[in-house]
Each structure stands twice: as structure tokens, then as C-alpha cells.
Amino acid sequence: MRGFLALRYAFAGGLLLLISGLSSAATEHFTSDIPLLKVEHLSPEYWLAKQPNAAELLLTPSQIVQQNAKTFAQQAEMTPIADIPLQFSRAELLKVIEQVSAIPQSPRFFADGKPLQENDWAPIQQQVNRAGVAENTSTQFALVTKRSALLAMPTTLRVFNDSMSLDLNRLQETALFVGEPVAVLHQSANGHWSLVQNYHYSGWVATEALALAPRQQVLAYVEQAPFLVVTGARAFSNYVPNQPQISELQLDMGTRLPLLSAAAVGHNLYGQNPHASYIVQLPTRNAKGQLQLVPALLARSQDVHIGYLPYSTEHIVRQAFKYLGQRYGWGYDYNGVDCTGFLVDIFRTFGLLMPRNSGQQGYGEFGQNVRFTEQSSHNTKLQAIKRAQIGDFIYRPGHVMLYLGESAGEPFVIHAVFDLAYVNAAGEFYRGTLNSVSVTPLAPLYLSAEQSYLDRIYAIKSLR
Structure with a gap:
């Protein structure tokens, strides 16, 4: 027994030395040009x-709910989806378009350094479709079906300022995320882009990323409980054969999704037993652009949390x-x-x-x-x-x-x-x-x- 213990402690000591050596090696290997960083x-x-x-x-x-209400009251650029007007006059909508899509006053450049001229902006501004704004426009509502760029203009063109950093596309504003509610205000001339407003920003998003529904249905989705929150930098839904809209869909930190029970969907969903996954409800877009809510699986190994952290x-x-x-x-x-x-x-x-x-x-x-x-x-x-x-x-x-x-x-x-x-x-x-x-x-x-x-x-x- 004494020999066994000696061998055991020798092994443990050797393991500690190995771990210590690895830690020391990792520290010695680390180098950085950031001052003071260890x-x-x-x-x-x-x-x-x-x-x-x-x-x-x-x-x-409850204090977070109160804090949010106070933030919306204090910050003029923030508007709850429930408070966005159901109709915009032509003057009101043109004002929104001008705020979002006016040609920049400072010079913009192509990736090769060539400055954009008036004739370069013209086809993009044509897609902005001011001529298509009616005297009164009814607001539509939608849920976002996939992570998508929100842009200042309806174009995939990348433009840059005079610093010419090609990592900074000056038409890129922010992004929209799966399950996010938006108000749809206007469409581009070709219909490929929609001008939308979420709770804190307005811009152009690809129309194919939106699933239209009545405002009450959109609000019911984002308020539904119980719900799951993505707490990792990103998570992914499980693979589903022949259903690309919900298969390995990227879900970003902070995304909130309604939770369903196995009693609602059964014990075989898309050929998989859901016992080791969360069953969530995802928004999808049907052939007519309308909202269709479908169940999907999110493996329990993903970095998620039931309810807010x-x-x-x-x-x-x-x-x-x-x-x-x-x-x-x-x-x-x-x-x-x-x-x-x-x-x-x-x-x-x-x-x-x-x-x-x-x-x-x-x-x-x-x-x-x-x-x-x-x-x-x-x-x-x-x-x-x-x-x-x-x-x-x-x-x-x-x-x-x-x-x-x-x-x-x-x-x-x-x-x-x-x-x-x-x-x-x-x-x-x-x-x-x-x-x-x-x-x-x-x-x-x-x-x-x-x-x-x-x-x-x-x-x-x-x-x-």
C-alpha cells in the first residue's frame, strides 16, 4: 500500500509539474504589442x-422593465414597435427616407480609391424610390428570419471614406437578428429591399429576410413565454434535411425565442428525438412573404439560458x-x-x-x-x-x-x-x-x- 501511495503521489506530483510547466510555457509563449497586457x-x-x-x-x-421604459422615454431615437404609427403621410415618409438615405456630404470612395460621382449615386438613389411614396402609406410589420445587414441605402455596394479603410463600409449601419420585430415602411423600386424601423434604428434590409404578419402577431411572438435567450456569442439550430430556413441557423447573443414543449410537437421532430434539445419556435418566410412559425431544435449543449440571465x-x-x-x-x-x-x-x-x-x-x-x-x-x-x-x-x-x-x-x-x-x-x-x-x-x-x-x-x- 505504501508503495502504491508513493507511486500515486509521484504521479500526482509529476502531473502538477507538467500542468505548471504547461502554464509557464503558455505564459512565456504569450507576446503582445499591447502595453501592460499580461x-x-x-x-x-x-x-x-x-x-x-x-x-x-x-x-x-421588474426594475429592468422600469429601466427600459425610462430609456425609451429619455432617448428620442428609440421607439417601441407597439408605438410606431400605423400610417405615414408622404411628407413623413420622405423625411424618414432623407434621414436614412441622403447622399453623404463628405466624399465617398470605391475600393480602388476612385471617388463616387453624382452618376454613381444615381442608380442607388433610384432604388430608394421616392417617386413610389404614396400620399398615405400603411405600415406593415414583420419578424426577421435570419441575421441581416441594415444599410443606409438599398445596395450591396461597399463605399469608404477618405481614410480608405476597406474594413469600414460607410453604408453599413447595423444588423437585424432572428426573431426581431420590425415595422416595414417602404420598398425599393425593384422590391428587393425594404426600409424598416426596429426599436432603435431605421435602414434598408433585404426583403427576403422578412416575414410579414399583423402587428398583434408580431408582438405576441416577442412577448411569448417561456422563452430561451442565446447567451453565447452565437448558437446554431440543429441540422434539418431539406429545410434550409431552419437548418443550422445562426442565432446571435441576446436573441430571444419562444420555447415549445415535446407535448406540442411529439417525440420525433424532423427525424430527431427532441429530448436532448430545446424546442424553439422560429419565424420563417413562406412563398408569399408571409410569416410561418415553425418548431426547431437547439441542442442543450449550445450556450443558451431559459429566460434572461x-x-x-x-x-x-x-x-x-x-x-x-x-x-x-x-x-x-x-x-x-x-x-x-x-x-x-x-x-x-x-x-x-x-x-x-x-x-x-x-x-x-x-x-x-x-x-x-x-x-x-x-x-x-x-x-x-x-x-x-x-x-x-x-x-x-x-x-x-x-x-x-x-x-x-x-x-x-x-x-x-x-x-x-x-x-x-x-x-x-x-x-x-x-x-x-x-x-x-x-x-x-x-x-x-x-x-x-x-x-x-x-x-x-x-x-x-
């Missing part, structure tokens, strides 16, 4: 260990890190997220809704706000940031970051971010790239050789 910063556990009350509930479900610091951080390393996507381009989409998705998993753009968020009144002026010093801002709570938002023009806390006295954030710039140890200005959801320190980052992030930070926002 490999342990890339784990949610590192930041949660600094927060003793991380599991404490920040808002109850409890709103806690722990869940905010864990949800954020599920996107870590994913490629940045301006307006959700490249099947990715941008800085505000990152936050919108995380907080949808708790049932919290917010404006789409960082300016609408940062300058808006929803939540608890700390404001800075151009005269606010770096020290004033740093002290305010250090008083912030993990999970608060930090804004500079055009960008928002999620606060993670301090490491060795330095504030860190996680954000979907394109550029990387700072002054290195030699005093030289360094410009690299991030182009992903990244963990970074805040204070060393620069926008240009003349301006730091701290120079431009104007607000901190808390939703508690």
Missing part, C-alpha cells in the same frame, strides 16, 4: 476575483469575454460586432435595451452619468474611472468601452476596437492594429500622435 488579463476569472460581490443582483426583472457583474464580465478575440465588424459587418453592438448584445441577454450608436448612448440621459468637459484634467478623469464599477461604460467620441477594473493601479477595458496606438518606452509614437474584441489598458492608448484616449473621454455611464 496573459492573465485575458481571463474573466482574473477580473471577477477582484469583485467580492460579483454575483449580487444589480437590478431585478440574472443581471450581475459576474454575468456582465462573462458575457463580454465570450466575444474576446472575435474580429471587429463595423455595423456588425464580417459577422462580427462593433463597439456599441458589443454592448447592445451583452445587455440584451439581461433584457436591457439601449440606443444603437455610441453618441446616442454617451450623450443620452439613460442610466447614471458622469460627464467631463474639455477642461477636465487627465487626473480628474482617471480618478472618476477608478471610482467606476466593473461593467460601466466609458465613452470617447465614436467609441465606447466596458470597464474591467484595475491591474497594478492601471484601469483596463474590454472593447470591440479597430485601431491601436500609443507612445512606446522609447518615446516613439507606435501605430498597430487590434481589429477585434480586445482587452487593453486605458491610459496609454492614443488616437493620434497628438491626442490620447484620456484627452477625448467625455462620459462614464452606469446601468445599476
Whole structure:
């Protein structure tokens, strides 16, 4: 027995040494051009260990409902689908079209650097179809059947500003997601595009991604209980032979789907026993463009939750890190997220809704706000940031970051971010790239050789 125990402990010790060696090797292997970043910063556990009350509930479900109602009242760009008018006059609809689809005042360029001229915009503006706006237009309603780009104009053309970053299509605004309700206001001249409004944005989406239904049916779907929420960066429905609309359908973080029971569909759905899957109800589009609700399976191994996640610091951080390393996507381009989409998705998993753009968020009144002026010093801002709570938002023009806390006295954030710039140890200005959801320190980052992030930070926002 003694020999067995000796062998057992020798094996255990060797295993610990092996694990320790692997951990050490992983640490030594890690290199980065991000200042102050260490490999342990890339784990949610590192930041949660600094927060003793991380599991404490920040808002109850009823308080979240109240917070959403307050947000809609404070943010003029947000309108519940139930409150969108059932009819638009010609003047009202043309005003919406102009707000969405006006030709930009600043120059735009093709990928080869050639500037767009008036004759390049003309066929796109023809599809905008102002001539097709009637004196009065009845609003239609729909559910989104697949993740789709929401665009400023009815075109797949990619255009760029004078920085000529080919990752940033300036006609891409945001995205719509499976099961999302929208009001359909207008169609392009060829009918391939629809001008829609969701709860916080308007734009053009491919008509084939919409399933039309009466408003009451659309609202009933999004309010149905019990429901499932996608809590991973994405989940996928199970494969179904010969049914591409519901087979391996991508479902993004925050997507809410009604739950069905086996009693409703039986024990054989599309040739599969549903016992190891959730049965959800998906919107599909029939041959006439109308809504048809169908059952589908979502394996229990997928990252999902019955009902909304409890709103806690722990869940905010864990949800954020599920996107870590994913490629940045301006307006959700490249099947990715941008800085505000990152936050919108995380907080949808708790049932919290917010404006789409960082300016609408940062300058808006929803939540608890700390404001800075151009005269606010770096020290004033740093002290305010250090008083912030993990999970608060930090804004500079055009960008928002999620606060993670301090490491060795330095504030860190996680954000979907394109550029990387700072002054290195030699005093030289360094410009690299991030182009992903990244963990970074805040204070060393620069926008240009003349301006730091701290120079431009104007607000901190808390939703508690």
C-alpha cells in the first residue's frame, strides 16, 4: 500500500509539474504589442476575483422593465414597435427616407480609391424610390428570419471614406437578428429591399429576410413565454434535411425565442428525438412573404439560458469575454460586432435595451452619468474611472468601452476596437492594429500622435 501511495503521489506530483510547466510555457509563449497586457488579463476569472460581490443582483426583472421604459422615454431615437404609427403621410415618409438615405456630404470612395460621382449615386438613389411614396402609406410589420445587414441605402455596394479603410463600409449601419420585430415602411423600386424601423434604428434590409404578419402577431411572438435567450456569442439550430430556413441557423447573443414543449410537437421532430434539445419556435418566410412559425431544435449543449440571465457583474464580465478575440465588424459587418453592438448584445441577454450608436448612448440621459468637459484634467478623469464599477461604460467620441477594473493601479477595458496606438518606452509614437474584441489598458492608448484616449473621454455611464 505504501508503495502504491508513493507511486500515486509521484504521479500526482509529476502531473502538477507538467500542468505548471504547461502554464509557464503558455505564459512565456504569450507576446503582445499591447502595453501592460499580461496573459492573465485575458481571463474573466482574473477580473471577477477582484469583485467580492460579483454575483449580487444589480437590478431585478421588474426594475429592468422600469429601466427600459425610462430609456425609451429619455432617448428620442428609440421607439417601441407597439408605438410606431400605423400610417405615414408622404411628407413623413420622405423625411424618414432623407434621414436614412441622403447622399453623404463628405466624399465617398470605391475600393480602388476612385471617388463616387453624382452618376454613381444615381442608380442607388433610384432604388430608394421616392417617386413610389404614396400620399398615405400603411405600415406593415414583420419578424426577421435570419441575421441581416441594415444599410443606409438599398445596395450591396461597399463605399469608404477618405481614410480608405476597406474594413469600414460607410453604408453599413447595423444588423437585424432572428426573431426581431420590425415595422416595414417602404420598398425599393425593384422590391428587393425594404426600409424598416426596429426599436432603435431605421435602414434598408433585404426583403427576403422578412416575414410579414399583423402587428398583434408580431408582438405576441416577442412577448411569448417561456422563452430561451442565446447567451453565447452565437448558437446554431440543429441540422434539418431539406429545410434550409431552419437548418443550422445562426442565432446571435441576446436573441430571444419562444420555447415549445415535446407535448406540442411529439417525440420525433424532423427525424430527431427532441429530448436532448430545446424546442424553439422560429419565424420563417413562406412563398408569399408571409410569416410561418415553425418548431426547431437547439441542442442543450449550445450556450443558451431559459429566460434572461440574472443581471450581475459576474454575468456582465462573462458575457463580454465570450466575444474576446472575435474580429471587429463595423455595423456588425464580417459577422462580427462593433463597439456599441458589443454592448447592445451583452445587455440584451439581461433584457436591457439601449440606443444603437455610441453618441446616442454617451450623450443620452439613460442610466447614471458622469460627464467631463474639455477642461477636465487627465487626473480628474482617471480618478472618476477608478471610482467606476466593473461593467460601466466609458465613452470617447465614436467609441465606447466596458470597464474591467484595475491591474497594478492601471484601469483596463474590454472593447470591440479597430485601431491601436500609443507612445512606446522609447518615446516613439507606435501605430498597430487590434481589429477585434480586445482587452487593453486605458491610459496609454492614443488616437493620434497628438491626442490620447484620456484627452477625448467625455462620459462614464452606469446601468445599476
